Amino acid sequence: MYRSKITSKGQITLPAELRKALGVKPGEEVVFLPGENSSFRIRRVGPIDELYGIVRKLGYAQDGPPLTDLEMKEAIGEHVAELDEATKSDAGRRRAKRSGKRAA
Numbered sequence: 001m002y003r004s005k006i007t008s009k010g011q012i013t014l015p016a017e018l019r020k021a022l023g024v025k026p027g028e029e030v031v032f033l034p035g036e037n038s039s040f041r042i043r044r045v046g047p048i049d050e051l052y053g054i055v056r057k058l059g060y061a062q063d064g065p066p067l068t069d070l071e072m073k074e075a076i077g078e079h080v081a082e083l084d085e086a087t088k089s090d091a092g093r094r095r096a097k098r099s100g101k102r103a104a
Helices: 016-022 069-086 091-098
Strands: 029-034 040-045
Touching: 016 040, 040 069
Parallel strands: none
Antiparallel strands: 029 040
């Protein structure tokens, strides 16, 4: 678990281990995504060019017809889920395993 204090200006400092897990450096942005039960996920905001070719890398559209919007959204969603899994703490995984839910 990581802890941060909120300053009087509403700012927080991300602990070094969390910054490393997210792959963020000073000046880069993160986004907070709402989850269940007042929880949030934090994700790095990367440049759009990082998504270039992602559908092909994930094994979709191998010289076939173009993907539908839904197929593209599903492929990107699967990739985001993999990235989320990579940034979860061991404690979050153990907690999710005990409760039978996915770790947030």
